[in-house]
Amino acid sequence: MSAQASSTSIDPSFVDHLTPNVAVQFLDRVAASADHEAFRFPRGETWESVTWRQAGDVVERLAAGLLSLGLESEQRVGIAAATRYEWVLADLAVMCAAGATTTVYPTTNADDTTYILSDAECRVVFAEDDEQVAKLVAHKAELPHVGKVVTFDGRTDGDPANDWVIGLDDLAKLGEAYLADHPGIVETTARSIAPDQLATLIYTSGTTGRPKGVRLLHRSWVYEGTAIQVQNILDETDLQFLWLPMAHSFGKVLLSAQLACGFATAIDGRVDRIVDNLGVVKPTFMGAAPRIFEKAYARIITMQAAEGGVKEKIFKRAFEVGLKVDELKRQGRSVPFLLNLQHGLFDKLVFSKVRERFGGRVRFFISGSAALNPEIGAWFHAAGILILEGYGMTENAAGATVNHPDDYKMGTVGPPLPGAEVKIGENDEVMLRGPHIMAGYHNLPEETAKTLTEDGWLHTGDKGSLDADGFLTITGRLKELFKTSGGKYVAPPAIESKFKAICPYASQFLVFGSERNFVSALITLDPDAMAGWAEENGMAGASYTDIVRSAAVQKMVGEYVEELNGKLNRWETIKKWQILDHDLTIESGELTPSMKVKRNVVEDRNKALIESFYA
Incomplete structure (x- = not known):
């Protein structure tokens, strides 16, 4: 504690x-x-x-x-x-x-x-x-x-x-x-x-x-x-380019x-007009949920893969160089002359074109409402696009911490806003205090008493840590952490975001395994990305369900799951999985309007399928 x-x-x-x-x-x-x-x-x-x-x-x-x-x-x-x-x-x-x-x-x-x-x-x-x-x-x-x-x-x-x-x-x-x-x-x-x-x-x-x-x-x-x-x-x-739901606190705080x-x-x-609008408006910054960056990343990756040949090789080499240069700079080391020369060339050939897709003038993006995968953040950074992660919730008017364009640590959500406080409480729960904290829940005094302490601290329900410089790292929702029957703790969001960085076709990846002897997953693929895949693989015009059930897609996703397992601890590895025959949507009631997964709804609707993994 x-x-x-x-x-x-x-x-x-x-x-x-x-x-x-x-x-x-x-x-x-x-x-x-x-x-x-x-x-x-x-x-x-x-x-x-x-x-x-x-x-x-x-x-x-x-x-x-x-x-x-x-x-x-x-x-x-x-x-x-x-x-x-x-x-x-x-x-x-x-x-x-x-x-x-x-x-x-x-x-x-x-x-x-x-x-x-x-x-x-x-x-x-x-x-x-x-x-x-x-x-x-x-x-x-x-x-x-x-x-x-x-x-x-x-x-x-x-x-x-x-x-x-x-x-x-x-x-x-x-x-x-x-x-x-x-x-x-x-x-x-x-x-x-x-x-x-x-x-x-x-x-x-x-x-x-x-x-x-x-x-x-x-x-x-x-x-x-x-x-x-x-x-x-x-x-x-x-x-600013503003598309976020104004009914959500993230949109409101930008106002x-x-x-x-x-x-x-x-x-x-x-x-559906975000990318087109960015090219027309040419903003200097924008706030977004991680799903937008995941989709943009996946779209660019799959487009390059579809082109293949020399262009794809140049693209891949550009990001190898970009990520290496970034790593050296973060370590405070000098960039060798030849590597720097390559980086300058790739910036003109590849990175400038990526930046142009977002209007060419973006100084930074602000990512909030859920965790951004560090690998995706690093990929954008290598292209010269800075994504500043922030953290907060409706109960504190959206903004609690945020990285600064001149002082940021990738993988963290930054230090607290000036004039506000963050502390780590029992069970590593993140707690907030300051002028931004809510007055309480409307007509719910008991819920308010459970969430706010007498001295003004807000229980967030999120698990996290603070480093020596006061930068906050969020490791997941306390309620989402589960323990396997072998006694090992698993943090689903960390595994789920890793898969999205590996598989450019992924939409959602949900991990289960509480009190079970192994971890399983339900997977949904992005319909737009899969339509592109289908055209490249002789299935143009086929339904989403037929595409994801095809042997080729099952094999492809299986390879991505194996790649994921190579990055996980033994007790976290995915032993069984299945692709759902539909993507999760707000309209289906499986996503909130801010694009967070209603995990309990998805689990309840697929209870028999999940049970079959362990039969």
Whole structure:
């Protein structure tokens, strides 16, 4: 057991002088950067841009519209929509009207959407389109608190003053009329918000049970943004590409950083457009979950393998050289002249083309929400693309630790944000304390008491360690660690991420074996990657199920499993495995909206198959 604690060397006194709330933070940014670009978003095939002043004008009208509907301090307003410019406008309007945003993923089913909006007692709901509106209409009787639904793209009828469903423009018109009678009301309201007032209610998608509403205060978000700003990581000259779900705390914290630092953000939540958008937008940084980097890595690797010949040989040799140069530099050793010469050549022939796929201007990516495989991180680094891993959870407003572009250790999630603390508690559990910690779970006092200590430490449920420099390494979820019948402990995430680095076709790799005499695995392959493989191997047009059941794919995956086993301890090796006939998806209920595997759901649905491994 260790009580080792860590905090950064930056003077933490900035915490005593934080902007009072998110609304004032936004208004101050509008005043300071009025004519600078704030947001960029797609309109058809082109991108439209708005300044901070233009965004501020829209937010003021929408906030006034909410006030005209009778919204009171800390009353909840739901947003059920994908990541888009209007999501940000709605959220900022709620902040400026002193309400509290309640987030709902657009993929959430009608029953869970109703549960969240009902539990939060939402007074108004922003609903993206007819599909989201339909969920609410079908359960209107169970949503007695919802007085208005405001849709971004959905159909509306009749009088905005009387109809239940109105449009975003209708809300803005209500706001204009309200402002005419109450000039200055939005700024007055914004400046009345206390730092400890509820700002956001984020319902954790959860890998088990009903989602829990996490109560996050204005000071949490202001602190998160300011803690990034004081490190001089980002400034007004940067351009972010934002695709992450804004219903997730990782997406929301990037908005806090934008308000604090003043950079512009290009927004498009369509995951299938990420790589194309990067080439057009040419951002300087982006936040993403590891799955995005895994898919990009796999796509590039398989494309090169498909080309074969001299190009593939040059590609492989380039990364051998790149990884060797990186290793020497990390060890503080000089790079031999000839090796350095080769590296320069390969940078022009190979690495520059990899960087260009991501727009060519990326200074760094930020990876969070799950562990990034170190080998994949090293591969990107060899190509001149820096991925900074960070760590946090919804319960601490997303950001607890993060590596710095000028001071990072690959394989770690960095030191704590300045002004915050990390310590290692009993059973090597990571514990957090600081201005970013939640006020508790909504309507769940017993759950809150189990998670927060009396002196303000948050139990994360993650196992980790701190090195001598205060850099945190996460080794897995305490609940996910299991012991074999032979008494050996196994950390599934470590094994699973290793397989993804080895097999470019892998989508998911789930390890089982608690209280069993050996370890087994369920495997899913990436449908896009397998479609490419099928074209190269005489199975073009075949179904995913037929492809993964083919003898050729079984043999190929078996070879990758053997390669994995060569990197594991004897008691960790995979003795039996099977490829599932479908990939895991959010829609199937096997992934959370933030792309984490619902391990218990997958295990339950494949119980007979797993049992057969041990029969």
